[in-house]
Amino acid sequence: MAMTIRLDVVSAEKKLFSGMVYEVSVPGVMGELGIYPRHAQLISPLRPGELRYKPENGDAASLFVSGGIVEVQPYVVTVLADTAIRADDLDEKAAIEAKKRAEDALAGKDPEDLNYETLQAELEAAKAQIEMLQRISKNRR
Amino acid sequence: MAGAKEIKTQIKSIKNTKKITKAMEMVAASKMRRAQERMIATRPYAEKMQQVISHIANGQLEYRHPFTQERDVKRVGYIIISTDRGLCGGLNVNLFKTALQSIIKWKEQNVEVDIAVFGSKGANTFRRYGIVAEKAHLGDAPQLADLVGTIKVMLDAYESGRIDRLYLVENEFINSMTQKPQVTQLIPLVAADDKDIKYHWDYLYEPDAKEVIDLVMQRYIESLVYQAVVENVASEMASRMVAMKSASDNAGNLIHELQLVYNKARQAAITQEISEIVAGAAAV
Incomplete structure (x- = not known):
């Protein structure tokens, strides 16, 4: 009987997966990480990509993660996944927008229509996700 | 006649x-039920995050993140979570009273305040106390992505030394009849008791400790604020229902x-x- 390791995948919004698995493969920022039971304690940020795992009962499965953090202990792997694609410049844009809203309101102006910027940010995120999915499906074939 | x-x-x-x-x-009753479910769903993330942070706090020695260091207080930041809509009893009023008490206490010590607000009700109330960032119309199912901008403004302010302390003001959902306004300190992180951890080990940090810890800290604060926002929605619905x-x-x-x-x-x-x-x- 092969050894198993506990895998928990959670995002801020909800729990995505929890169970015993034989092996996990996560997209770390430094490269793909294959994790088997009794792996050394490790912590690393993730890049957007595919998280694959082989559950104790059932076929190998995969999840799309758009970033986050993986924490490894000898018998527990925790993936703290981001739900949205987070790029530094997008964060920056959101921060500027929040500031601008406050300044506009302070100046007594109606908040300017910021729809264009939000739409663009969403578009960028969607594009990245599509690219990722295409790459994944190409690898499968 | x-x-x-x-x-x-x-x-x-x-x-x-x-x-x-x-x-x-x-409508409020059914929305409250959904909000409560969402509230419960956010818990595993925050719990795991807390575990990781307490491990790091115990193991990591060569790098101390600024969020864990106490500084002399010259200016404090507040993140205040209010609702977008009214007709929800005294929920907002009670929250604002609690927030104002805390703000006035600092002002008496000649400490300035910076405020970030979620929800349009709070934005109107705190306008004259110095709002630096705001975000309204989050809806009934707020997304973390909608919050990061406003949170980043406050985190950046802390890192650049503009503010020396950050508080979170929110309504705690106790049950459908009771919601309690609360002021909690976000930064510097209040050290949790880690007496359970007896043996010490440290992570392998990839690519390096500073980068990983910075990210973990940012995500942790974000998850706390997100949790508070979701909890506030549940409180809003419960209060409106009553x-x-x-x-x-x-x-x-x-x-x-x-x-x-x-x-x-x-x-x-x-x-x-x-x-x-x-x-x-x-x-x-």
Whole structure:
């Protein structure tokens, strides 16, 4: 009987997966990480990509993660996944927008229509996700 | 008969109001249930995050993140979470009172405040206290992505040394009848008791400790704020449900009273008419 390791995948919004698995493969920022039971304690940020795992009962499965953090202990792997694609410049844009809203309101102006910027940010995120999915499906074939 | 007609219109308009409050009550009740589920769903993330942070706090020695260091307080930051819409009882008012008490306490010590607000109700109230960032219209199912911008403004302010402490003001959802306004300190992180961890080990940090810890800290604060926002939605719905229930009850009482007045007026009118007819017949 092969050894198993506990895998928990959670995002801020909800729990995505929890169970015993034989092996996990996560997209770390430094490269793909294959994790088997009794792996050394490790912590690393993730890049957007595919998280694959082989559950104790059932076929190998995969999840799309758009970033986050993986924490490894000898018998527990925790993936703290981001739900949205987070790029530094997008964060920056959101921060500027929040500031601008406050300044506009302070100046007594109606908040300017910021729809264009939000739409663009969403578009960028969607594009990245599509690219990722295409790459994944190409690898499968 | 003039009085009776007016009362009738009044009853009708109160009945319409009652229908609206009743509908709002039911909508709030079902939304509250969903908000509560969402609230529970956010817990695993925050718990795991907490575990990771306490491991790092115990193991990591060569790098201390600024969020864990106490500084002299010259300026404090607040993240205040309010609702977008009214008609939810005293929820916002109580929260603002609690926040103001805390703000005034700092002001008395000549400490300036910076405020970030979620929800349009809070934005209007705290305008003159110095809002630096705000975000409204998050909806019933807030997304973390909608919050990061405003949170980043405050985190950047802390890192650049503009503020020396960051508080979070939110409504704690105790149950559907009780919500408690709360001021909690976000940064510097209040050290948790880690007596359970007896053995020490440290992570392998990839690519390096500083980068990983910075990311973990940022995500941790974000998850706390997100949790608070979701909890506030549940509180809002619960509070609205209770407020609308009492409004419906009051409308019911009012209708009952007016109905009695209407009946009396109607009877008086009939009696008057009869006596007029009798008097007329007698005259003939």
